[in-house]
Amino acid sequence: MSARERVAGGTASFIDERTGAAKWMKKTLTKVFPDHWSFMLGEIVMYSFVILLLSGTFLTFWFDPSMREVEYEGSYEPLNGIKMSAAYASALHISFDVRGGLLMRQIHHWAALIFMAAMVVHMMRVFFTGAFRKPRELNWIIGVALLTLGIVEGFLGYSLPDDLLSGTGIRIAEAIIQAIPVVGSYLSYFIFGGAFPGEMFIQRIYAVHILLIPGIMLALITAHLMLVWYQKHTQYPGPGRTEKNVVGYPLMPVYMAKAGGFFFIVFGVTAFLGAVAQINPIWIYGPYNPGQIGAGSQPDWYMGWLDGLVRAAPPIETHAFGITISWNILIPGLIIPGIIFTLMAFYPFIEQWMTGDKREHHVLDRPRNNPNRTAIGAMSLTFTLVSLINGGNDLLATHFDLSINQIMWFSRIGLIVLPPIAFVITKRICLSLQRADREKVLHGRETGRLVMLPHGEFIEVHEPLSPEKAYVLTAHEQLPALEIGEADENGVANPQGFKGKLRARMSKASQEQISKPTPKEMLELEDGHH
Amino acid sequence: MSETNRELEPLSDPGLPEHVHRKTDVDPLAAKKAERQVSILFTLSALGTILFVYAYVWIPEDTLIFLPLFNVTNAHQLFLGLGLAMALFFIGMGAVHWAKTLMPDHEVVDYRKEQRSKDEDRAAFVATVKDGAAQAGLGRRPLIKRSLGLALGLVGISPILLLRDLGPLPENDLNETNWKAGTRLVTDPGDRPIRPSDLEVGGVAQVQPEFPAGKVRHLDDIAQDSVLLIRIRPEEFNLDAERLSWTYEGIIAFSKICSHMGCAVALYEQTTKHLLCPCHQSTFDVTRAAKVIFGPAARPLPQLAITVDNEGYLVAKAPFNEAVGPSFWGRDSQ
Structure with a gap:
């Protein structure tokens, strides 16, 4: 035994004899962490x-x-x-x-x-x-x-x-x-x-x-x-x-x-x-x-977006009975941030309610495979980004020779109009990417190589994906939307009423997907029925 | 995911890909080279520390040097920082390079178990809680339960009460400033009284109320009293008779504290006669008694009525007739 090994063994023994931690330490030191940037x-x-x-x-x-x-x-x-x-x-x-x-x-x-x-x-x-x-x-x-x-x-x-x-x-x-x-x-x-x-x-x-x-x-x-x-x-x-x-x-x-x-x-x-x-x-x-x-x-x-909201606020105060309520400060300074942070904190539960999925998940989603969530994220980021831009409206105006009034009006309208647009566009992009994934799995990767067939037709050669790559593109799960009928089979109106309808609608929106290739489609391909 | 679902998947899991050996795993020369690279990185870190010590001890603190991109910069501070950055950064680079090239890169699989405990463990836990509660006998002794509730409910009062002395009550403070009828306007800075002739048409001056000898002006006073004097041609005013009578020979006085969030409204544009607050861009029209023409402010800047005294100095005709600065609940804004 070398001197170094003796010292290491001695230290481990000293600690274990006083804490009994050897088993825990061994488990801890060999704990596995996945690698990703x-x-x-x-x-x-x-x-x-x-x-x-x-x-x-x-x-x-x-x-x-x-x-x-x-x-x-x-x-x-x-x-x-x-x-x-x-x-x-x-x-x-x-x-x-x-x-x-x-x-x-x-x-x-x-x-x-x-x-x-x-x-x-x-x-x-x-x-x-x-x-x-x-x-x-x-x-x-x-x-x-x-x-x-x-x-x-x-x-x-x-x-x-x-x-x-x-x-x-x-x-x-x-x-x-x-x-x-x-x-x-x-x-x-x-x-x-x-x-x-x-x-x-x-x-x-x-x-x-x-x-x-x-x-x-x-x-x-x-x-x-x-x-x-x-x-x-x-x-x-x-x-x-x-x-x-x-x-x-x-x-x-x-x-x-x-x-x-x-x-x-x-x-x-x-x-x-x-x-x-x-x-x-x-x-x-x-x-x-x-x-x-x-x-x-x-x-x-990180405070700039809040300041931008305050700048964009319309000049509204309520004066009555000798008191003043400053909506121009309360709404952008306290109410909107309060709503945003509350919704953010409860989002995991909101999503569970929308999808009805209460199981454990340890494998991550590729963002495109959950278009609704990705679109909600893009929508929120757009809102924050527009407010951040408005938080620097004076600097933008002086650096780019713009009118501060125009930037302010752009932000006031943009804060309301742009987030929904971002939602729709992001969702469409996600679905298109899903479509592209489906194509790739079924018909392979586009190689960019053009070949002329004997009868003169040009085709692009597609190369099948490796099993590993194809697996990544199809490993996600596609849940069906929740079935919350407006009325049950006896014609009795759904007791959940508005809440049920809302949930059904949200669930439908959140489960909108391009269906991934079915085993049958894959088999047909393997058999050469192209 | 349940097993039945798994069977419906289009592709079965091909399993972990085969391990690919790195060059350093198979080629001793490559491994030796990587070892050298790691030691070079650690040596660079040591050189960084030496640079740091050199800069600390031998570069005088007021040495200015010219560097492209940075213009003139302080060499002491720059090389101190660069030395520290090198010393830290290259330790990190060395360690990461070592891990990536020479430490094992075999992926290992560990297994998860569901977070939820086994049913019998959960049942045992619930039973323990119930058992413990029964042993304490809280349910059987309502007198203890109620008096404990009372005690716990009241004990929170002490810390809240202790915070009372954090500050005085606002009382009528927010409605008052140091401006009284007859208070002279004095320059800020300088504390000199002003005659109307001191201010040219188009000119702006910041003023404070004159304090009796011996009274010190604190920041609290400036936060309430600051007033902006602006002189324009009298015919340019677009004011009602009362507000016009608050001006003097084209000189109009407004509170400098923004009616929105209390910033100093400091930007005056002479051509348009607009006052702009740099914080949130509320814009006020001087000719129309600081009416808000843009931005989030909901009220005009309060106007101070001014005139001249016997000696010809500008004085306040009356105190502000409303609270200056941002709104608050008890502000009477009718």
């Missing part, structure tokens, strides 16, 4: 969270979360002698007088943007492949909670430096709080410790930003990963992959090296961005002053 998206989210914790901790060593007024004396000449909050002054100190401070600030901000972007793309992957289906609905809901917390956490984070841009963002958040019926102005006075902006706000959101929300997120991420672990990862359809197995590589050593290595790659790329790509140059904005503003005030992108 799209499974790395969730990893990027987790790694950027770790980067955020590391770089954020570094920033706390110098950041002073206080709105106490100080006079700036530091390396950045243009602001010398200017009165500002201690928070802003310390953010300047980090940027100019701490070596590596600006780098860390930029890494922190870039990591936050990557965190949110990777989270959104990861959720798109999970949605379009149906990975949220039973038994993974709880993990989907945890994901929606993490997305919501991420948006709030990011907003609070870029509000902390207390510069002119971030103060303007907080002013808008305050207006949304103040617009809440009945209790709005009370809530605002409690949160800000009095009139806006007050002197309490930065220290309060600091506690929430560095402790409360990250703590909750850490707990949710842990639960999320434990569920992934326990339920075993989903896999894409393919030869040898079934609902009953999971095919991939073992954790030790392949995944440890790949996943561990990938953490360093994500960190390296973030550090590169922090080094070369300037982000949030707070010294240009100046300290916050409610009587001033910078032109082109923009939130970070």
Whole structure:
């Protein structure tokens, strides 16, 4: 036995004798993970969270979360002698007088943007492949909670430096709080410790930003990963992959090296961005002053769609009996986001209700094979994208020499008209792709090779697919629509009434498919009846 | 998927494809080459750390260099970042390359079981819960049940009450500003009183109410009091008699705090006489008492009545007759 083996054996023995974990550890180290590039998206989210914790901790060593007024004396000449909050002054100190401070600030901000972007793309992957289906609905809901917390956490984070841009963002958040019926102005006075902006706000959101929300997120991420672990990862359809197995590589050593290595790659790329790509140059904005503003005030992108909705809102307020209800703030700022996030969280159950399919699923859908779901996803993304565009309408107007009024009207109409169009087009595309798959399985792949037959006719040569490829194209299941009759066989009207009719309609829409080749059609082909 | 369904499938599962060996599996030379590549990547990481240390210690913090694409940039910060990025990135690349070329790439099959527990386990679980509840005797002792309900219901009050001192009640605060009848308008910044002649036609100025000596102006005050003075030719006004009397020789005063969400309405377009809020693009027409002509704002900017005092300085004729800033529930907007 070599010295190295003795040390390894000794360590394993030390741990097992104190925890009895040998059996569990053996199982864990050989756990199988399927391999696919799209499974790395969730990893990027987790790694950027770790980067955020590391770089954020570094920033706390110098950041002073206080709105106490100080006079700036530091390396950045243009602001010398200017009165500002201690928070802003310390953010300047980090940027100019701490070596590596600006780098860390930029890494922190870039990591936050990557965190949110990777989270959104990861959720798109999970949605379009149906990975949220039973038994993974709880993990989907945890994901929606993490997305919501991420948006709030990011907003609070870029509000902390207390510069002119971030103060303007907080002013808008305050207006949304103040617009809440009945209790709005009370809530605002409690949160800000009095009139806006007050002197309490930065220290309060600091506690929430560095402790409360990250703590909750850490707990949710842990639960999320434990569920992934326990339920075993989903896999894409393919030869040898079934609902009953999971095919991939073992954790030790392949995944440890790949996943561990990938953490360093994500960190390296973030550090590169922090080094070369300037982000949030707070010294240009100046300290916050409610009587001033910078032109082109923009939130970070994950808030941009909300700001775009607020910009597109029609100017409606209700004035009656000495009270005011600001629909122009409530609808885009609270009601629509509330509806969107609620529908998103419950979507797995809504889909179960539509299809009546309550079985477990571990093999992923190819998006085309569930046209209705894919179309719903495209519809939602279109809505968000149009609002995001409207959130940057001022920049679009100045960069492309357009009229801001026209962009606003385009968005107002587009928000209502474009999502349904996206739904219809996406569904058609999915069905066409299904048709193409069917053709390929029955008649083979188009080779692009033209052959002239003896009697002069030209044909294109088709090449049969390999059994593996053909299997991937036909492995999906096509469920029939639910049968919910308007009346039963005795002529008694369906007791479920409207709900039943709605469900029947939704089920019919969600099961619209191009039927895949039947065994009979396949047999006929094999027999040469072309 | 049930087995019966599986029989109706057009194609049967061909099973896992045969394992294809990589070049590094069969050719020792290729494996040796991959080993060298991995070690080169790790060495690049080490060089990155050396670059980081060099930049930290030897590149002065205020060194500016010119780089194409980046223009003038701070060399200390740039090389610190590049060194760190290299050090991290190449560790990752090395590990991934190692895993892909030299670690086993045999796909392994593991089997799943349904999440749902066996029926007898579920029954046993339900029985345990019922048994436990019976042993606690909650059902048999209604007095305990009810008093516990009362205690649990009330205990939530303490933490909520503890939050009460987060801030004062708004009272009438949101309806009031520091503008009183006779308050002088002073420049912001500068705090100098203004005569009408100080403002040219077409000019704009930001003003605050004059504070008595010794009183400090806080951001809270600026958030409520900021006023924009705009001077146009008097005949360009399109106002009713009352609002016209609130102006002075073509000078009109509006709250600078947007009636939509409280941003500073700072963009004035001289040719059209429109005020634009950069946050959400609400546009107000100065000639018609800041009527909203575009965007999400639902109310005009409140107008401040102004005149001049005995010494010829601009003063407020009266306080604002409505609350400034964004709407709130108790705002009387009739």
